Amino acid sequence: MHAADLDTALAGLSPAELELLEAELAAKLWARRWGRWKPYPWQVPPAQIETLGWWLQLGGRGTGKTDGCARYMVEHVNGPPCDPRLRGGHRMAIIAPTQGDAVEACVNGPSGLRAHDPRVVLRTTVGGTFARWPSGAEAKLFGSHTPDDVERLRAGGNRCLVWMEEVAAQRRLKDAITHSEMGLRIGPNPHYIGSTTPKPRTELIELTRSPKVTVTRGRTRDAIHLPEEQRLHLIAKYAGTRTEAQELDGILLEDIEGALWSRDGLDKARVGAKPPLSSVVVAMDPAATSHDESDEMGIVVAGRGTTYIPDRNGFQRQHGYAFDDLSGRMPPIEAARRAIRAYHEHRADAIVAEVNNGGEWIGTVIRQIDPTVNYRTVTASRGKVTRAEPVAALTDQGSAHIVGSLPDLEEQLTTWVPGDDSPDRLDAYVWALTDLMLAPAGNTAAFA
Known part of the structure; x- marks a missing residue:
């Protein structure tokens, strides 16, 4: 069909028909992108996550931690409803170091929700900021930096899934876990997914030791989708250092020999x-x-x-x-x-x-x-x-x-x-x- 014929055909459609066509095209685009994704081994979630348990991705820079969690959330939305009484069947939460981080990294970023499902829209209302799907499923966005953020989490509502982005960078991590856990009570198996470059945080160390937490680990050197020149530069620059272990190999360093503080x-x-x-x-x-x-x-x-x-x-x-x-x-x-x-x-x-x-x-x-x-x-x-x-x-x-x-x-x-x-x-x-x-x-x- 020529462009002029296409314009004529579109001009003859009613607003409702145009909206339906747009939704159908978005669904086809989502399906095409969905089938092209090739996960790293550490981006593959466990077959089952315990109720109130975690899937926690620890990884070096560029290992696709955000990408893996975004993919999981989209798959969750398109799976069985956690509560059939809810429009879309799912009410979720995304908690990042700041609400702006949640918007930028988890929704709009190149590894965020919209990269996996372009039908996702971002909406800010009097009740907060939400990522929403055409089905009506939604994920509310939170930060965990200020006391006000903690109060918003305290009144954050009930959820079936919580994604915690950059766990180790969250200033009020303990409060974020406490208050989000209080609201994890929708459906038969409410649980967490988490993504982070590891840092020696008490809460993170405790998570990795919990039997309810499944940890997957990725290394920058194995992230073959990163430009090879960049990977080799980082590996050569930080070889043999604590920076390499933590930031590139995703190793959770607990106490450092010779450090004055423990x-x-x-x-x-x-x-x-x-x-x-x-x-x-x-x-x-x-x-x-x-x-x-x-x-x-x-x-x-x-x-x-x-x-x-x-x-x-x-x-x-x-x-x-x-x-x-x-x-x-x-x-x-x-x-x-x-x-x-x-x-x-x-x-x-x-x-x-x-x-x-x-x-x-x-x-x-x-x-x-x-x-x-x-x-x-x-x-x-x-x-x-x-x-x-x-x-x-x-x-x-x-x-x-x-x-x-x-x-x-x-x-x-x-x-x-x-x-x-x-x-x-x-x-x-x-x-x-x-x-x-x-x-x-x-x-x-x-x-x-």
Whole structure:
């Protein structure tokens, strides 16, 4: 049929007929794409997942973890209804580090739901954001980063399937699991699927050890659909390192030999909420220059408790509490603004910043934005190991605590080995705890 004839034929159809034609074409496109998918071995789900159990994909970068979960969810939607009384038979949830991640990676991305089923549409209503199928089946999208996200999960409704994307990167992972599990009660076999590059998170380690969790693992070196040049570059660059084991081979590293902090030690000192605080600081470990955006800017907020509590040695002391990690790669002006917002929000006593290696620029930027901020500098007069060891000892003594979960900071603490370059979150944490608990009274100029 010529294009002109096609246009004429389409013009003669009613709106209802056009809608039907569009649906039929979308179904044919979905069927064609569906048949072309060739899974890796680790993308093949177990034959049966226990009720309230998991299928968890651990894999290196580019191993198709998101792709495998998206395929599973589409297959679930097109299988037997979990509750025939529901329109479409299925009510599901997708939980990602942020709701934006859920939209970008799990729905619209090249490995998301729409790549497997182009009939999926994204809708935002007063009730939330949903991925919906023509049948009426739906998956509600959630984040797990802020306290508000947790409240949305608490009232997230009942589901038959929950997909947790990038499990190890979810800041409030424990709460996300708790509240989503409460709502997993539709149908005869409600369960989870999960996808993540592994990180040493307590919740993730516990999942891998659970008899109700089936784990499949993929390695970047085996991901033959990735461009070969890229695979070989990554393997050669990180060969023999912890980065290769975790980020490329998908190995869940628990405790690192030689690391000053252990996962078990952080867990034993962990608290659920911060107590009344007598002093709060926003500690910064800025990039070396105001033009350097390649490294992270370390920004950690911590406080000292008002009461004297015995540590594990029986010594009465005020304890330290790290309760926010605002670090990340960002322009210098954004780092300064982020620190200033934290300073006012938490009524901090000071912003404390390291000025070694050219970090003096941060003070200039902070004073330009807000001259009312109490800003002071610290200069390291000894090596990083010498500064970090006493702070690590505070954790071992039970007098330095992480409030809730700060997964990116915790990963740096438990994987850094003296002799390696120390990461910025760790440095900011060390500056904060040193200022609050180890600096001599009245000494805010230099830390030995």
